[in-house]
Amino acid sequence: MTELTQQTPRIDFRSDTVTLPTSAMRQAMAAAAVGDDVYGEDPTVNALEALAADKLGFEAALFASSGTQTNLLALLAHCERGDEYIVGQQAHTYKYEGGGAAILGSIQPQPLEFRDDGTLSLSAIEAAIKPDDFHFAKTRLIALENTVSGKVLPLHYLATMREFVDNRGLTMHLDGARVFNASVALGVNITEVVQYFDSVSVCLSKGLCAPVGSVLCGSAGLIQRARRWRKVLGGGMRQAGFIAAAGIVALNENVERLADDHNNAKALFDGLRSLEAFNLTNESVRTNMVFLNCGAAVANELAAHLLKHDILISPADHVRLVLHKDITANDVDTMIAACREFF
């Protein structure tokens, strides 16, 4: 089989979403058995959904086009018009998904500040839960994110949160776009991390390298409601087995390799820490992210300098460098040398 490759040999630190599919994925996609998934007849989509449910320890799963969609499907499946979900101020499900839950579900977000470790404080949540009174929206759901800016939520925190949620009759959703990074960093099975949640959204298209797609896991009833909403949103995809095939490879073959990304993040951190202008913080380095806290002005100049070395970053106040399959240990050395040259 001829391997198609990207023409520019760039070292792209902007995101793990830029990963190209592996040759195993391309082969699986070419050979996939397909059918009409809206009729429930695509064997490869069905196999991916069964695999995801099994691996994460849930009754059922649903394949969708993106993590934004699986998060939205979860919110729509948990909440009704006039309900409220409690979420981090900087959480993807609140800040980076276009306000979909409010626009399309009439679901009100109640954002709270994340603490430095990416957790929401129980007392802040307690204070935000609305009494049953017609002046207020009905608090229904708590949405967490793991990993959150590369940080791993502690398992004991998740256990405590589950108890809290049960005592107050709420439900709990995880935006687990990178939850496999969390399980790999903790060295535990993925079920250890997701067991506390009523639903979990997982991106196949980030460090797991699939070209497209996310899965939502939950109870059979929740997934049935989400499947209905997916059709309403125009997300029924017919012969989607061609892309689901890559998702199966992602879950079966690309989880353990996340440890390489974590090691590369550590090496990058170690190589850059002596550059004081970067003001590095190390919480996110347990997984695949390094943050340069150098301010936007320096970041803009740095981005222009790195481009000459075919290195891409997204300049910002806090520059997020994301490690992934298509950045090798050699590329990390190239990056460190280019940053040293800059100063």
Ligand SMILES: *Cc1c(COP(=O)(O)O)cnc(C)c1O
């Ligand atoms: C990427 C991401 C998502 C989903 O993004 P899509 O691009 O829609 O797949 C959700 N949450 C977090 C934390 C993410 O990083």
